[in-house]
Amino acid sequence: MMTAMNINVDFYDPVFLEKLRNVHIVAKKLFHGRLRGKRRSMKKGSSIEFAEFRSYSPGDDFRFIDWNIMARLKKVMIRSFWDEENISVNILVDTSKSMHFGSNPRIIFAKKVSACLASVALANHDSVGLGTFSDKPVSMILAHTGTNQLNQCFTLLQNIQPEGDTNIDLAIRRTLNTGYEKGILIIISDMLDTHGFQPPLIYALAHGFEVHLIHIGAHPEITHYSPALRLRDSETGGYMDINCPDTLNQLLIDEQNRYSEEIEKFCHSRKIPYFYADTETQFDVFVLQYFKTLFRTN
Amino acid sequence: MSFFYPHSFWLLLSLIPLILLFLYKVRIPEKTIDSILLIKRLIGEKRLNLTRENGVKSLKILLLQVAFVCLAVMAVTAPVIIRNEQSADIVLLIDTSASMKTNYKNKPRSHHAKLKADKIISTLSPGRKMLIASFDSRVYLRTRPTDNQALLSESVSSLQTSGEPGGLTVDHIELIRSAVFPNLHNPKIIVLTDHIPLQITPAEDCGFYLFSESDGNAGITDITLQNKKNSDLTISITITNDSDRTFYAPVGLYQDERLINRTSTVIDPNSEAPLIFSINPDLWETQTATFKLEIDDAFNEDNTLHVTIPKPVKILLMGYSPHLDQAIRTYESVEIVETTELSPCLVVNINQPGAGTEEANLIVNPMRGKGVITVGERISLNSPINILMPDHPILRNISFHGITIPYAHEIELPAGVSILASANSIPIIFCSEKDNSRQVVLNFPLEDTDLPRRISFPVLIANIIDWITNTTAHQPTLADIIDRKKTVPIEKTSLYAQTDITPNFFLQHWLLLSAVGILLTEGIIFYGLTTGERQ
Numbered sequence: 001m002m003t004a005m006n007i008n009v010d011f012y013d014p015v016f017l018e019k020l021r022n023v024h025i026v027a028k029k030l031f032h033g034r035l036r037g038k039r040r041s042m043k044k045g046s047s048i049e050f051a052e053f054r055s056y057s058p059g060d061d062f063r064f065i066d067w068n069i070m071a072r073l074k075k076v077m078i079r080s081f082w083d084e085e086n087i088s089v090n091i092l093v094d095t096s097k098s099m100h101f102g103s104n105p106r107i108i109f110a111k112k113v114s115a116c117l118a119s120v121a122l123a124n125h126d127s128v129g130l131g132t133f134s135d136k137p138v139s140m141i142l143a144h145t146g147t148n149q150l151n152q153c154f155t156l157l158q159n160i161q162p163e164g165d166t167n168i169d170l171a172i173r174r175t176l177n178t179g180y181e182k183g184i185l186i187i188i189s190d191m192l193d194t195h196g197f198q199p200p201l202i203y204a205l206a207h208g209f210e211v212h213l214i215h216i217g218a219h220p221e222i223t224h225y226s227p228a229l230r231l232r233d234s235e236t237g238g239y240m241d242i243n244c245p246d247t248l249n250q251l252l253i254d255e256q257n258r259y260s261e262e263i264e265k266f267c268h269s270r271k272i273p274y275f276y277a278d279t280e281t282q283f284d285v286f287v288l289q290y291f292k293t294l295f296r297t298n
Numbered sequence: 299m300s301f302f303y304p305h306s307f308w309l310l311l312s313l314i315p316l317i318l319l320f321l322y323k324v325r326i327p328e329k330t331i332d333s334i335l336l337i338k339r340l341i342g343e344k345r346l347n348l349t350r351e352n353g354v355k356s357l358k359i360l361l362l363q364v365a366f367v368c369l370a371v372m373a374v375t376a377p378v379i380i381r382n383e384q385s386a387d388i389v390l391l392i393d394t395s396a397s398m399k400t401n402y403k404n405k406p407r408s409h410h411a412k413l414k415a416d417k418i419i420s421t422l423s424p425g426r427k428m429l430i431a432s433f434d435s436r437v438y439l440r441t442r443p444t445d446n447q448a449l450l451s452e453s454v455s456s457l458q459t460s461g462e463p464g465g466l467t468v469d470h471i472e473l474i475r476s477a478v479f480p481n482l483h484n485p486k487i488i489v490l491t492d493h494i495p496l497q498i499t500p501a502e503d504c505g506f507y508l509f510s511e512s513d514g515n516a517g518i519t520d521i522t523l524q525n526k527k528n529s530d531l532t533i534s535i536t537i538t539n540d541s542d543r544t545f546y547a548p549v550g551l552y553q554d555e556r557l558i559n560r561t562s563t564v565i566d567p568n569s570e571a572p573l574i575f576s577i578n579p580d581l582w583e584t585q586t587a588t589f590k591l592e593i594d595d596a597f598n599e600d601n602t603l604h605v606t607i608p609k610p611v612k613i614l615l616m617g618y619s620p621h622l623d624q625a626i627r628t629y630e631s632v633e634i635v636e637t638t639e640l641s642p643c644l645v646v647n648i649n650q651p652g653a654g655t656e657e658a659n660l661i662v663n664p665m666r667g668k669g670v671i672t673v674g675e676r677i678s679l680n681s682p683i684n685i686l687m688p689d690h691p692i693l694r695n696i697s698f699h700g701i702t703i704p705y706a707h708e709i710e711l712p713a714g715v716s717i718l719a720s721a722n723s724i725p726i727i728f729c730s731e732k733d734n735s736r737q738v739v740l741n742f743p744l745e746d747t748d749l750p751r752r753i754s755f756p757v758l759i760a761n762i763i764d765w766i767t768n769t770t771a772h773q774p775t776l777a778d779i780i781d782r783k784k785t786v787p788i789e790k791t792s793l794y795a796q797t798d799i800t801p802n803f804f805l806q807h808w809l810l811l812s813a814v815g816i817l818l819t820e821g822i823i824f825y826g827l828t829t830g831e832r833q
Contacts, residue, residue, distance in 0.1 A: 101332035166333075192333035222329055230328040231337055240334050241326055243347040251345060255336045 009111045011154040016112070019284040020119055051080045088143040088183030089121040089128050090209075092171060093160070096134040097235045098192045099216075100162035104279040106216040110188045111157045112283035113214065117186060118153045120287070122146070129180055130156055133171030134164030143181050165235040166193040169200040176207050185209040190216050191263060192235075198266055205270060213267055214290075215260060217278045220252040306375040313367055320360045355823065362820040366813050373809035387427040387443060389474055390415055390450075393491035395434040398459045408459045411490040415454045418488060419447050429478055430454060434462040437470050439477065674708030681722040690718050692729060692738065692761045701749050706742045729765070736766045 010016065056065065056076035069077045091114050099107040118128045122145060129143030130153045139159070141152050168189060175185075185204055191197055204211045222229075222244075229244035245251070260276050267274035273294060277286050331337075340346040392415060398408040415430075422428055427443040430453045440453045474487065683698035703721040711717070711725060719727040721742070729738045749755050 098332040190332070192335045194333075194335055194338075218332070220331070222331065228326045230326045231334055232328055232330045233334045234330050234332050236334075238334065239328070240337050240341070242337065242341070245346070248346075251340055252336055255340050255345075259336065259339065 008158060009108055011115050020116055023116055023120060023284050023287050024123055053077045054080060087126050088181035089126050090143060090180050090183060091117055091130050091186045092175060093132050094166055094189035095132040095160050096164055096166040097162045098166060098190055101234050102218055102221055106190050106218055106279055109216055109279050109283060113287060114188060115154060115157055116283060116287045119150055122150050131175055132160055135167035135170055136164035138171060138174060167195055168193050168197055169195055172200040172204050182208045184212060186212045186214065188214045197263060201272060212273045214275045215263060217256050217260060217276060220249045222248055303375050306371060309371045313364060316363055324356055359820055359823055362816050366816045369809045369813040373806050377805050389429045389431060389478060389487045390418060391487055391489045392432045392457060394432040394457055394459045396461050412454050414490055416451055419450045422447055431474060432457055433470050434460045437473050676705050676707050677724060678705045679703045679722045679724060683719050683721050683726055685719045687718045692765050693718055694761055696758050701747055703742045704746045709741055738762045738766060
């Protein structure tokens with residue numbers, strides 16, 4: 001039976017905010033001059049980054065005529081520049097019952113990491129969207145910039161309630177159909193999805209999202225040893241009767257590691273950044289590690 | 299299939315704790331976890347076992363245990379297979395004499411007899427033949443031996459009471475035996491009668507005598523059970539008479555000091571006579587009586603049949619007693635005036651007003667007179683007898699149930715009189731003891747009551763004689779105090795012949811062997827379970 005745990009996170013707690021600021025500082029250093037290229041729009045625009053020369057067409061702005069070229073080649077050429085646009089960071093947080101299970105629920109870690117990522121992204125003038133998912137209808141905030149967006153994100157995270165089963169496929173399809181802008185899609189989940197994790201990730205990639213996967217694990221807490229044990233699923237209510245060996249916890253840890261490796265292998269094959277954390281990990285350390293890893297791969 | 303000891307099926311109740319224990323054992327503690335996804339993966343890779351295998355094994359053990367208990371119980375119940383070729387044919391002999399016209403529970407006794415006959419016919423096994431016969435002073439064969447129940451029922455319903463007096467005699471049995479038995483296989487006779495003999499009262503020596511084994515001249519020499527299955531239990535008793543006079547021997551069968559059945563026979567000098575008890579408790583006045591004969595340990599090493607009749611059952615033989623004259627010695631004032639036509643029992647009366655003199659020991663229905671007893675007016679009573687001193691030796695084994703006293707005399711009792719019974723506050727039976735002289739008074743007319751037709755009457759007279767003659771301390775031994783085990787040597791084959799229902803020993807042993815085999819199998823499985831490696 002699921003125990004009633006305090007899953008609320010005070011995002012305005014001085015300690016939390018202090019950690020958030022430290023992340024900001026470190027992230028700013030990392031961002032400086034390194035992410036510009038990645039944020040260049042495919043459209044031509046008015047940035048300072050040169051794109052190409054092209055012939056003049058009537059209606060072109062005279063200010064972009066390269067007079068030196070015209071003098072040399074006797075042709076009127078126009079200089080064009082890459083346009084620059086804000087990137088859209090969409091965070092999807094798993095709110096299924098399994099995320100709320102245990103003495104140290106995964107959802108607390110997920111909330112902190114989500115809040116931190118949203119804060120850093122907004123501080124970097126990116127638009128941030130936040131959504132929760134299970135197999136039930138989700139709450140979501142469309143991607144936006146601005147300080148108010150951070151408050152809305154905090155409110156949404158604080159109002160998360162345990163409900164439904166983990167269903168990433170349903171969540172991705174629903175998200176993509178409700179008008180999320182293409183960009184980065186960060187999925188934070190325990191990945192205990194009986195429907196399979198591969199199809200939704202492939203689906204998201206096929207729709208042009210840059211998918212980041214944050215997998216949250218937890219230590220098994222089966223302390224009731226008896227020759228036989230009925231294990232009941234907190235999400236579905238289904239059960240399995242097993243002969244309970246003394247090494248059940250270790251078996252579960254091993255299996256969780258194997259499962260994690262399996263996901264990582266898949267993500268690697270699809271060039272999806274994969275991050276594993278358990279509930280004992282410090283969220284600020286994890287977020288910095290996240291950014292460092294991202295920048296290293298870029 | 300039938301069972302010798304069907305009550306042993308109660309042992310099947312032991313299955314209940316067995317099943318409850320099984321349900322307790324298979325109960326599995328429950329633990330909620332975040333998701334069983336990882337468990338499914340572990341099971342899929344055979345790194346974790348489901349409990350299903352153990353559950354199936356536990357269920358197998360339960361089934362084996364249930365089978366073991368069932369087989370063992372079946373063996374204990376001693377199953378019986380009744381083969382048609384061994385089954386007995388039946389002669390249903392129904393009393394149609396005049397006494398059957400009298401009412402019992404507002405219906406003629408013949409009506410009750412027909413109901414009982416129909417009940418017996420309805421239980422007739424296929425292939426088992428039955429013959430209907432009736433008797434009053436003679437025997438009439440009503441049907442041929444047949445298993446057609448409709449025909450038999452029709453014959454029974456067409457029976458009419460003849461109005462002739464009559465009673466079952468040995469001659470009747472002999473007649474049926476000679477006429478019918480050659481056509482029947484292993485025949486049994488079921489007699490439906492009120493056991494009121496009307497004609498066979500011996501003309502000579504009437505009196506009462508308690509036969510004793512120590513007397514040597516008469517007594518029960520054999521007891522056999524005719525049938526154990528039916529509620530119509532039949533006991534045959536052989537009485538031998540080595541003396542040179544004819545005895546008339548009515549036999550009362552008692553349970554808990556109550557008469558539950560009676561029968562009678564006439565025994566010629568130096569001969570023996572069979573006496574058949576047809577225990578039919580549903581039919582007659584002892585409707586609630588539960589009479590039971592038990593066979594325990596029917597087969598033992600010395601091939602004897604042990605018949606144990608429960609403690610409260612007593613059998614009393616009544617016959618001639620030379621002591622009666624002594625007991626009822628009232629000189630010229632008392633004489634034996636008649637013997638009733640309704641009963642073999644003697645009725646004594648006092649026909650002289652001088653009754654109640656000091657010399658009289660037994661005074662019956664005292665008339666007006668003076669002496670020891672002062673008799674007053676006659677009072678109409680019509681009330682039952684109320685026993686006041688049930689433990690008094692005179693009232694031992696006596697039942698006055700259903701007997702109504704029509705009238706009695708007011709009595710002015712002298713001092714020192716013990717009132718044994720009363721009716722409507724009038725002393726009915728009382729006794730006194732003075733100067734080693736004992737006296738008993740029955741203060742009601744015997745001939746106007748039903749008492750002389752009861753077996754209690756000769757017992758009462760016998761008790762009175764014992765008490766008056768001061769032999770209370772030395773009780774004459776009853777013909778058979780069935781309070782002890784009586785061992786009668788009998789051959790196995792004889793027992794088979796007498797009881798068409800016998801335990802099927804082969805089946806019994808087979809069931810026991812099967813049970814032991816299952817127990818061994820169960821042990822092997824249990825051993826495998828407990829020593830098997832558990833993951």
